[in-house]
Amino acid sequence: MTTLYRATFLHTPENPFTHADALRAESDGGLLVEGGVIRARGAFADLRAAHPDAPVTDLRGGLLLPGLIDTHVHLPQVRVIGGLGLPLLDWLDQCALPEEARMADVAYARDVARDFTRGLVGAGTTTALVFGSHFAGAVDAFFEEAAQTGLRAVAGLVVSDRLLRDELHTTPERSYAEGKALIERWHGVGRTLYAVTPRFSLSASEGILDACAALMREHPGVRFTSHINENTREIEVVQGLFPGARDYLDTYERAGLIGRHSVLAHNVHPSDRELGVMAAAHCTAAHCPCSNSALGSGFFPLRRHLDAGVHVALGSDVGGGTGFSLLKEGLQAHFMQNLMPGGVPLSPAHLLYLATKAGADALDLPGVGAFEPGQQFDAVHLAPAPGTPLDAVFRHAASPERALAAAFATGTPGDVAQVWIGGDVAHTRA
Ligand SMILES: O=c1[nH]c(=O)c2nc[nH]c2[nH]1
Numbered sequence: 001m002t003t004l005y006r007a008t009f010l011h012t013p014e015n016p017f018t019h020a021d022a023l024r025a026e027s028d029g030g031l032l033v034e035g036g037v038i039r040a041r042g043a044f045a046d047l048r049a050a051h052p053d054a055p056v057t058d059l060r061g062g063l064l065l066p067g068l069i070d071t072h073v074h075l076p077q078v079r080v081i082g083g084l085g086l087p088l089l090d091w092l093d094q095c096a097l098p099e100e101a102r103m104a105d106v107a108y109a110r111d112v113a114r115d116f117t118r119g120l121v122g123a124g125t126t127t128a129l130v131f132g133s134h135f136a137g138a139v140d141a142f143f144e145e146a147a148q149t150g151l152r153a154v155a156g157l158v159v160s161d162r163l164l165r166d167e168l169h170t171t172p173e174r175s176y177a178e179g180k181a182l183i184e185r186w187h188g189v190g191r192t193l194y195a196v197t198p199r200f201s202l203s204a205s206e207g208i209l210d211a212c213a214a215l216m217r218e219h220p221g222v223r224f225t226s227h228i229n230e231n232t233r234e235i236e237v238v239q240g241l242f243p244g245a246r247d248y249l250d251t252y253e254r255a256g257l258i259g260r261h262s263v264l265a266h267n268v269h270p271s272d273r274e275l276g277v278m279a280a281a282h283c284t285a286a287h288c289p290c291s292n293s294a295l296g297s298g299f300f301p302l303r304r305h306l307d308a309g310v311h312v313a314l315g316s317d318v319g320g321g322t323g324f325s326l327l328k329e330g331l332q333a334h335f336m337q338n339l340m341p342g343g344v345p346l347s348p349a350h351l352l353y354l355a356t357k358a359g360a361d362a363l364d365l366p367g368v369g370a371f372e373p374g375q376q377f378d379a380v381h382l383a384p385a386p387g388t389p390l391d392a393v394f395r396h397a398a399s400p401e402r403a404l405a406a407a408f409a410t411g412t413p414g415d416v417a418q419v420w421i422g423g424d425v426a427h428t429r430a
Pocket residue numbers: 074088092096199200227230291317320
């Protein structure tokens with residue numbers, strides 16, 4: 001089936017941190033989509049002339065953006081969003097881990113997976129790197145829910161064998177066996193990919209990190225994700241647990257877990273050595289500015305990441321973060337860079353890139369992240385309700401770029417009118 005979408009659209013097929021004019025916009029644009037794939041892109045009038053018989057979906061009056069890509073978000077934490085005012089380790093003990101223990105009940109986990117997936121897609125997120133659950137049944141339930149919704153999910157079993165709660169602990173042998181079975185069931189099936197996911201080195205022994213590395217070696221193409229350098233107290237504890245490690249990154253590096261398919265969340269307090277290794281390995285730092293603010297973790301040193309050549313993308317980190325909206329994450333990133341000494345001024349192009357193409361590159365998914373011919377039609381239509389301030393800005397904006405800036409400044413999931421994944425409608429505002 002072929003459809004010609006008519007819209008004001010923006011995308012960042014190039015990286016604005018390294019390319020001038022990376023933001024591409026069409027005020028009255030056309031995207032010709034066939035079988036879920038973008039076949040042609042340009043001015044609407046040109047595409048209409050070339051394809052006079054294609055049915056037109058008219059999306060004028062809003063903004064059409066590539067589907068947003070969240071590179072760090074926790075499945076079991078949707079119902080504990082809002083535990084404000086605690087530092088990381090206290091927040092884990094008091095807010096996150098008690099709820100994560102409830103995921104042992106598969107019926108409960110299925111309900112949570114529904115809340116979670118709806119929250120993501122309703123915010124315009126079409127691809128997510130998801131920290132799953134410590135329970136394999138809950139991870140299955142999530143993959144099933146993602147397959148129903150159409151979400152592009154990269155996710156895995158979260159594994160730990162110390163310092164959390166007994167119910168959340170496993171063993172290297174069991175984590176390997178359960179991970180292998182999940183990979184065989186889900187990796188590369190439909191739109192899902194598997195991510196090997198030790199929670200963080202604080203809760204993962206060398207034995208369990210070795211089991212993770214075995215899964216990575218035996219299943220080329222699975223992704224890797226974990227946390228790093230989020231909180232100063234956490235870093236001290238990790239140093240004590242790995243006395244032979246050069247730094248936090250080395251706890252993963254020594255196990256053979258750092259490479260092109262590794263995404264490390266936070267990295268608020270990195271050393272220069274760690275940044276150099278991350279850049280050389282082409283791995284990604286998932287920057288989660290709302291979480292860093294809510295948990296008081298610190299200011300993300302974006303300038304140092306960019307100078308070192310480390311790839312950076314955005315994550316919501318629900319539920320340490322405050323919601324699923326990557327528009328809000330973009331705004332918070334902008335605020336924090338504005339406020340910190342030596343921060344990087346972030347333009348609307350940077351924010352859009354961080355929320356879309358940067359995530360696609362992090363996850364090595366060349367088929368998504370922008371509106372290039374040959375890419376999947378993953379898209380979010382922002383169309384604020386008439387009478388809202390964002391609607392007023394959209395109607396009077398001097399350029400698509402100004403409208404985009406306002407979408408980041410004041411847009412919410414309530415402004416997401418429709419979401420497509422692979423050409424299929426995945427969400428329509430009620
Ligand atoms: O922000 C975070 N959320 C978590 O759930 C978590 N677990 C380990 N480290 C973490 N950081």
